[in-house]
Amino acid sequence: MSDVALPVSAIETAAWREARIAWLLASPAIVLMLLFIVLPTIAVIVLGFTDFELGYGSFRFVGLENYADLISDRTFRRSLWNTTVYTAIVTPISIALGLGIALLIESEPRGRDFFRTVYFLPVASLLVAMATVWQYLFHPSIGPLNSFLALFGIPGPNWLGASSTVLYGLSIIGIWQSVGFNMVLFMAGLTAIPRELYSAAEIDGAQSAIDRFRLVTWPMLGPTTLFVTTISVINSVKVFETVKTLTEGGPNKASEMLLFTIYQEGFVYLKVGYASAMTVVFLAILVVLMVLQYRFLDRQVHYS
Amino acid sequence: MTQSWTFGRVFRLTLLILGALMFLAPYIFMISTAGKDQSDIFSASLSLIPQHFAYMANFTKALTRVSMPNLLLNGVIVCGLILVLQVVVAVPCAYAMAKLKFAAARILMAVVMLGLLVPIHATALPLYVAFDKLALLNSYAVLVAPFSISVFGIFLFLQFFRAMPDDLIHAARLDGMSEAGIVARVIVPNAWPAVTAFAIFSVVAHWNDLFWPLIVVTNQSYATPPLGLLFFRAAEAGDDYGALMAATLIITLPLVIAFLLAQKRFVEGITMTGLKG
Numbered sequence: 001m002s003d004v005a006l007p008v009s010a011i012e013t014a015a016w017r018e019a020r021i022a023w024l025l026a027s028p029a030i031v032l033m034l035l036f037i038v039l040p041t042i043a044v045i046v047l048g049f050t051d052f053e054l055g056y057g058s059f060r061f062v063g064l065e066n067y068a069d070l071i072s073d074r075t076f077r078r079s080l081w082n083t084t085v086y087t088a089i090v091t092p093i094s095i096a097l098g099l100g101i102a103l104l105i106e107s108e109p110r111g112r113d114f115f116r117t118v119y120f121l122p123v124a125s126l127l128v129a130m131a132t133v134w135q136y137l138f139h140p141s142i143g144p145l146n147s148f149l150a151l152f153g154i155p156g157p158n159w160l161g162a163s164s165t166v167l168y169g170l171s172i173i174g175i176w177q178s179v180g181f182n183m184v185l186f187m188a189g190l191t192a193i194p195r196e197l198y199s200a201a202e203i204d205g206a207q208s209a210i211d212r213f214r215l216v217t218w219p220m221l222g223p224t225t226l227f228v229t230t231i232s233v234i235n236s237v238k239v240f241e242t243v244k245t246l247t248e249g250g251p252n253k254a255s256e257m258l259l260f261t262i263y264q265e266g267f268v269y270l271k272v273g274y275a276s277a278m279t280v281v282f283l284a285i286l287v288v289l290m291v292l293q294y295r296f297l298d299r300q301v302h303y304s
Numbered sequence: 305m306t307q308s309w310t311f312g313r314v315f316r317l318t319l320l321i322l323g324a325l326m327f328l329a330p331y332i333f334m335i336s337t338a339g340k341d342q343s344d345i346f347s348a349s350l351s352l353i354p355q356h357f358a359y360m361a362n363f364t365k366a367l368t369r370v371s372m373p374n375l376l377l378n379g380v381i382v383c384g385l386i387l388v389l390q391v392v393v394a395v396p397c398a399y400a401m402a403k404l405k406f407a408a409a410r411i412l413m414a415v416v417m418l419g420l421l422v423p424i425h426a427t428a429l430p431l432y433v434a435f436d437k438l439a440l441l442n443s444y445a446v447l448v449a450p451f452s453i454s455v456f457g458i459f460l461f462l463q464f465f466r467a468m469p470d471d472l473i474h475a476a477r478l479d480g481m482s483e484a485g486i487v488a489r490v491i492v493p494n495a496w497p498a499v500t501a502f503a504i505f506s507v508v509a510h511w512n513d514l515f516w517p518l519i520v521v522t523n524q525s526y527a528t529p530p531l532g533l534l535f536f537r538a539a540e541a542g543d544d545y546g547a548l549m550a551a552t553l554i555i556t557l558p559l560v561i562a563f564l565l566a567q568k569r570f571v572e573g574i575t576m577t578g579l580k581g
Contacts, residue, residue, distance in 0.1 A: 021483045022406035029397035032453035037419045040427035118324045124563035128530035129552035133330045136545050147350045188575045241514045
C-alpha cells in the first residue's frame with residue numbers, strides 16, 4: 001500500500017508547495033488590490049446610498065435619494081450633456097485625423113520619423129502646461145489665433161470665455177492632444193497588414209488608392225479601429241485637466257464636465273455621499289462602453 | 305525606395321508639413337512668448353521674435369514664485385516610487401498567475417479584468433476619506449500608495465510571461481534556483497521589453513496626473529509638476545503670459561527631452577500598452 005501511496009503524496013506535496021509559493025508571490029498584489037481597488041469600489045457604491053459629508057460625524061442611509069436628486073440636478077445634467085458633446089466632437093475627429101496622418105506618413109518614405117515625432121509630441125507633453133499655452137493662443141485680444149483670424153478680417157470669438165464656444169475650444173485642445181496617440185496605434189495596425197493583400201487586390205482590379213483603402217486597409221484595420229475608438233471615448237469621458245486648469249466649468253457651467261462636477265461636489269463641497277452617486281454613474285458609463293466594445297468584437301469578422 | 309515627385313506626393317507632403325506646423329504652433333508660441341515682456345505680448349502677438357528679449361526676467365520670475373526644482377524633484381520621486389512598487393508587486397503576481405498552478409488564479413484574473421475598468425477617479429472619494437482619517441494627506445505616501453498596485457501592469461506582464469517557454473523555468477529549477485530567484489534572474493531580464501514599455505506608460509501617466517495630487521496635496525512642498533503649475537497660475541494673477549510661458553517651458557521640458565532621446569522606445573511602449581489611456 002505504502003509503495004503506491006508514496007508517489008501520489010509526493011506529487012501532492014509538490015503541488016501544494018507550488019500553490020504555496022504562488023500565493024506568496026501573489027499576496028502583495030492581492031492585498032493591495034483589495035485595499036486600493038476592490039474595497040474602495042464597494043465603498044463608493046455603498047456611500048452613494050448615504051448622505052455622508054466630510055466633517056460631519058454621523059451619516060445615514062438614504063436609499064435612492066441621491067440618485068433621485070441627480071435626475072433633477074441641473075448642474076449634473078448639464079455636465080452629462082457637455083461631456084457627451086465633447087466626446088462626440090473629440091472622438092471622431094481625433095480618430096479620423098489619427099488614421100489620416102498615419103496613412104500619409106506610411107505612404108511617404110521621406111521624413112517618417114520626423115513627422116511621427118511631431119504629431120506624437122503632444123502626447124508626451126504635460127497637459128496642464130500645454131493647456132496654459134492654449135489659453136494664451138485662445139486669448140480674445142492678445143492671442144495669436146484671433147490675431148491670425150483678424151488678418152483675414154474674421155472677428156475671432158472669445159474662445160474659452162464665452163459659453164457658446166468654450167466646448168469647442170476645449171475640444172480643439174483635446175483633439176490636438178490625442179491625435180498622436182491614435183496615430184501610433186494606427187501605424188502599428190497598418191504595418192501588420194500583409195503586403196500581398198495589396199497586390200492581390202490590385203490584380204483583382206482595385207486600381208485606385210481609394211479602392212485599395214476600401215477593400216484592404218479599412219477591413220484589415222477593423223480591430224485596431226474598434227480599439228482606438230474605445231480608448232478615445234473613455235479618454236474623452238475622463239476629460240478633467242483642461243477643465244480644471246482653464247475654465248473651472250464656466251462660464252455659466254457651459255464647460256461643466258462629469259469628472260469636474262464629481263471633483264467639485266466631493267472634494268470642494270465635501271458632499272461625499274452625493275458625489276459617490278455621481279461616481280457610480282461614471283463607473284456605469286465605463287462599464288457600458290466596455291460591454292459595447294466586447295459586443296462589437298464578437299460580431300466583427302477577423303481576417304487573420 | 306526612391307519615388308519620383310508626382311503631384312500626389314507633393315500634395316501629401318504639403319498636407320503633412322502644414323499639419324506639423326499646426327501641431328507645433330503651441331510649442332513655437334510657448335518658446336517665443338517666454339522671451340517677451342508685457343508690452344511685446346500686448347502689441348504684436350503674431351511676431352515670433354521678441355523685441356526686447358525678456359527671457360532672463362521671465363525665467364527668474366518662473367523660478368522664484370514657485371520652486372521649480374522642488375516640483376520637478378517631487379515629480380521624479382513620486383513617479384520613481386510608483387514605478388518601482390508597481391513592478392515589484394506586479395511581476396511576481398503575474399509570474400504566479402502565468403506559470404504556477406494555484407486555485408486562486410482564475411478569481412485573480414477576474415479581479416484584474418474588473419480592476420482595469422476602475423480608474424482612480426472612481427476610487428478617489430473613499431480613498432480620500434480613509435487617508436484623511438489616517439492624517440496622511442500632504443505626504444509622498446498618499447501620492448504613491450493608491451498606485452502601488454497596477455492591474456494593468458499585471459495584465460501586461462501576464463501576457464508577456466505566458467509567451468515565455470516553460471523550458472527556461474524548468475532549467476532554472478533543475479539548477480536549484482528558488483522561485484523568487486527565478487523571477488529576479490530569469491523572468492525579469494527576459495521580460496525587459498515589457499518592463500520598459502510599462503515604465504514609459506506609467507511615468508507618462510503619473511507625471512501628467514492632476515486629479516489625485518490636486519485632491520490630496522494642498523501643501524506646496526509636496527506638489528507634483530501639474531499641481532505646482534496650478535499654484536503658479538494662482539499666484540500669477542492677471543495676464544503675465546511671459547512668466548507663465550517660461551514656467552510651462554521649464555515644466556514641460558524634462559519629459560519632452562526624455563521623449564526626444566528615446567522616441568522609438570516611447571512609441572513602441574505606448575503602442576504596446578496602448579490598451580489603456
